[in-house]
Amino acid sequence: MSRHVAIVTDSTAYLPRPALERHSITAVPLTVVLGDEALEEGTEVSARSVAQALQKRRPVTTSRPSPETFAAAYRAVAATGAEGIVSLHLSSEFSGTYDAAVLAAKDAPVPVRVVDTGMVAMALGFCALAAAETTEGGGDIDDAVAAAEKRAEQTSAYFYVDTLDYLRRGGRIGAAQALLGSALAVKPLLQLADGRIELLEKVRTASRAIARLEEIVAERAGEARVDIAVHHLAAAERADTLAQRLRERLPALAELHVSEVGAVIGAHTGPGLLGVVVSPR
Structure with a gap:
């Protein structure tokens, strides 16, 4: 043993x-820093409080x-x-x-x-x-x-954000930097690749972006037995709707988790985030 x-x-x-x-x-x-207050993620600060601070344009930073x-x-x-x-x-x-x-x-x-x-x-x-x-x-x-x-x-992660501004402020935008300044009206679909955030596709409206996110996830999952996580920030209705559609579309779905992201990720993506993780078993 x-x-x-x-x-x-x-x-x-x-x-x-x-x-x-x-x-x-x-x-x-x-740690999430709201103004002058350093708070531990998961116990001392909620994603919702971060979302509210961002909406009010209060300073929000994170630390290891x-x-x-x-x-x-x-x-x-x-x-x-x-x-x-x-x-x-x-x-x-x-x-x-x-x-x-x-x-x-x-x-x-x-x-x-x-x-x-x-x-x-x-x-x-x-x-x-x-x-x-x-x-x-x-x-x-x-x-x-x-x-x-x-x-x-084997795991893929895709996500939609209402605006790239929060990722830009936090310096986490990576290759998607090319979108800034030229196409701020575009709704970007992003992905994790080699540990970085990269642009996947550009879509004109939020509804089309979310529909396309569903298509990408379904294509990625295929017929494989997969675990799925749907994440959001201050977008519970969007997340629940997407999760239900994925339940109906994925024949070999194993587990499906739906949750609001924590304060650290929320601080860098902003309200409206909708993300999906596809993890084959």
Whole structure:
């Protein structure tokens, strides 16, 4: 039997609380700064409060966990009896979270493998679940890392935003920068590619963009058995409608999660976000 291996991720995985508890996954919080107040994502600040602040044009920024925060999390996990840790995090293109985890891992009381998944939101969450299920089945650290990396390679994330302005302000716009200044009226469909946000398509209206998002997801899923996550920020009705249409269209749908993104991602995408993660099993 393999040694007990624990899974650590960060708060941008947006895993449902029951899933975190069922698999004993630790989620280290990132920080959202509203004005002069620094608040932990998931416990001290909600996505809705961030959306309201953005709508009022109040300053909103985010920051990574400190290496000491990760060190404390690794010590706490080791104290439960874990003899190894796999620490899975959002793309290093978006945040210094991965770097902080790497620093903390050097002095951890048990071996820690830190992985830059290149993902975020439930695209990261599905990687953490794959790693946890592998360790629960008797897999060791190498097996868990391999499972997470395989899931990341197979997972796609697409999203629509009402405006690119919030991504521009946060410096997260990547290759979609080409849209700025020339086509602000265009409704962009974006994707995660190589850990970065890239332009997928340009659509003229919000309704057409959302319809096209549904088509892209259906094409990507095909006949495969897939898990789907539909994320939104202050757009619950849109998300519920899209989720229902995907339930009807995807013949091999395994699990479907619908949730509002947390404060960190919300701070960079703004209200109106609608995203879909497609993760084949």
